[in-house]
Structure formats: structure tokens, C-alpha cells
Amino acid sequence: MARLVIDSQEVSRYSLDDVLDAIIWGDALQVLPKLPDEMADMVFIDPPYFLQLPPKRLLRWKVKTVVEGVDEEWDKFENFEEYDRFISAILKEVRRIMKPKATVWCIGTYHNIHRIGKLMQDLGFWILNDVIWVKTNPMPNWLNVRFTNATETLIWAVKSKDVKGYTFNAEVARQFSKGKLALNVWELPICIGDERLKDEHGKKLHPTQKPKALMERVLLTSTKEGDVVLDPMAGTGTTGVVAQSLRRHFVMIEKQREYVDACLQRLNLETQQFSLEWR
Ligand SMILES: C[S@@+](CC[C@H](N)C(=O)[O-])C[C@H]1O[C@@H](n2cnc3c(N)ncnc32)[C@H](O)[C@@H]1O
Numbered sequence: 001m002a003r004l005v006i007d008s009q010e011v012s013r014y015s016l017d018d019v020l021d022a023i024i025w026g027d028a029l030q031v032l033p034k035l036p037d038e039m040a041d042m043v044f045i046d047p048p049y050f051l052q053l054p055p056k057r058l059l060r061w062k063v064k065t066v067v068e069g070v071d072e073e074w075d076k077f078e079n080f081e082e083y084d085r086f087i088s089a090i091l092k093e094v095r096r097i098m099k100p101k102a103t104v105w106c107i108g109t110y111h112n113i114h115r116i117g118k119l120m121q122d123l124g125f126w127i128l129n130d131v132i133w134v135k136t137n138p139m140p141n142w143l144n145v146r147f148t149n150a151t152e153t154l155i156w157a158v159k160s161k162d163v164k165g166y167t168f169n170a171e172v173a174r175q176f177s178k179g180k181l182a183l184n185v186w187e188l189p190i191c192i193g194d195e196r197l198k199d200e201h202g203k204k205l206h207p208t209q210k211p212k213a214l215m216e217r218v219l220l221t222s223t224k225e226g227d228v229v230l231d232p233m234a235g236t237g238t239t240g241v242v243a244q245s246l247r248r249h250f251v252m253i254e255k256q257r258e259y260v261d262a263c264l265q266r267l268n269l270e271t272q273q274f275s276l277e278w279r
Pocket of ligand 1: 026027028029046047048049074206208209210211232233234235236237238239253254255256259
């Protein structure tokens with residue numbers, strides 16, 4: 001059974017044993033400071049995008065359907081300054097929690113990834129790559145006022161410029177590329193079909209659930225079996241689900257209870273499949 005840890009003000013510190021292979025229901029800003037120094041071999045951060053959608057839902061004037069975006073409360077910030085403060089606070093704690101040779105991934109779109117890259121560099125992180133995820137089935141832009149956005153960017157970094165000996169499985173990375181080179185371009189569909197979690201009305205449970213295939217690439221290229229992977233904003237828990245199936249450990253944090261529940265359900269289902277496959 002997947003473990004649930006409910007964070008509370010009474011807890012001032014967590015040991016690795018307390019949180020290993022668990023989803024912590026809580027606010028990452030409160031939980032991260034309680035996690036041990038140098039605990040993680042890899043960190044994956046998929047933060048709010050701060051899409052800044054207008055208050056009224058946009059109507060596609062030609063096709064008269066509603067533009068789907070992320071209009072959840074957790075994606076809202078007053079302004080860029082507040083967003084930057086939030087991301088910086090997360091990144092500072094993540095840097096402390098990373099082992100000396102750990103790496104960190106941050107994923108985002110044009111709305112936020114450039115800010116995140118700057119903040120990372122300001123905090124001393126050393127960027128190794130940006131990996132471009134090319135979506136083979138992007139959401140179309142019917143308004144014809146700009147390009148259809150078909151990419152997300154993953155920044156991959158170490159704690160500082162002098163870090164050597166981090167995990168990079170070049171052979172595996174080559175398999176995800178056309179030709180002989182391990183290129184920084186990954187072509188993959190967005191999460192659809194049976195993989196996409198639905199609510200009781202058949203609607204998407206989470207607006208930005210990442211495909212397992214993307215997380216497999218992240219984990220296979222930058223971690224080893226037995227490594228500890230931290231995801232401080234876990235959503236539906238894709239990181240933990242894939243980590244478990246690849247025999248990595250995970251520590252996940254998520255503040256929305258409905259996503260935590262989905263995460264637990266998903267992990268339990270996968271645990272059953274996992275134990276059958278590895279028997
Ligand atoms: C972009 S989504 C992550 C999606 C995830 N990778 C998946 O595959 O489902 C960002 C998540 O961060 C969560 N979140 C936002 N602020 C948070 C905070 N302060 N602490 C913990 N989680 C937070 C949101 O509830 C949301 O589920």
C-alpha cells in the first residue's frame with residue numbers, strides 16, 4: 001500500500017524513513033524545510049505555470065468552444081514578484097535537500113520557464129541542458145493570433161558549476177533520439193486516453209497531468225535503481241508511479257487533497273501490477 005503522510009504544525013522534522021515512498025499531504029513551503037539535508041538523488045519540479053488567464057473564460061470566436069487552460073486556484077499569483085518569491089523559496093530548499101551530485105529538473109512553458117531559469121542561475125544552480133518536449137498532439141490555437149504552442153521546456157541542472165559525477169545514462173538517452181546523438185529534443189504525445197485520470201463526471205481530474213512516457217525518460221536518463229527522487233508538487237503523482245515501476249524511491253508532496261487521493265489510488269493500482277511483473 002502507498003503511504004500517506006499528513007503534514008501538521010506539530011511535526012518539526014522528518015527523517016528519510018518517515019517519508020520514503022510516501023505522498024505527503026501538505027504545502028511544499030511548509031514541508032520542504034522539515035526534510036533532511038542531502039536526501040535526494042534527483043528532484044523533479046513541475047510547478048504552477050502562472051498562466052495568467054483573463055477572469056472571463058475565453059471563447060474561441062470561430063468555433064464557439066471554451067479555451068481550456070489552467071484556471072485552478074493553485075495556479076494563481078498576484079503578480080510576477082509573488083510568483084518569483086514562491087519559486088525561489090522552493091528552489092532554495094530543494095538545493096539544500098539535494099545530495100552533492102544530485103540533479104534537478106524543472107518543467108514549464110513560455111509563461112514561466114524563463115523566469116525559473118533566471119532564478120535558478122541566481123541561486124547558484126548550474127544548468128546542464130534544456131530539453132525540449134515536442135508535443136505530437138498539442139492543443140490547437142484556433143484564434144490564429146499566434147503560433148500553436150507545441151513545446152514544454154525541461155531545465156536540467158546541478159547545484160553548482162563544479163559538480164562532477166552526476167548520473168547521466170547517455171546510452172539510454174541516445175535511445176530517445178533520432179540518429180546516434182543523445183539530442184535534447186523529445187517527441188511525445190500529451191497525456192490522453194486511458195492514462196488520463198478522470199473525475200466522477202468524466203472530466204480531466206488534473207489540468208496538467210504529465211505522461212508517464214515523459215517521466216520514464218527523465219528517470220531513466222538521470223537516475224539509477226534505488227535512488228531517491230523528490231517531487232515537491234506532485235499533482236497526480238506521475239513521478240512516484242514511474243519511480244516505483246523503475247525501482248527508484250520517491251518522496252512526493254501535494255497540497256490539494258483530491259490529487260493526493262488520486263495519487264494514492266494510482267500508486268496502489270500500480271503496486272499490484274508492479275509486484276506481479278517483478279515476481
Ligand atoms: C503542474 S502541476 C503538477 C502535475 C504533475 N506533474 C502530474 O503529472 O500530475 C502542479 C501541482 O502543484 C501543486 N501545488 C501548487 N502549490 C503547491 C504547494 N505550495 N505545495 C504543494 N503542492 C503545490 C498543485 O496542486 C498542482 O497539483
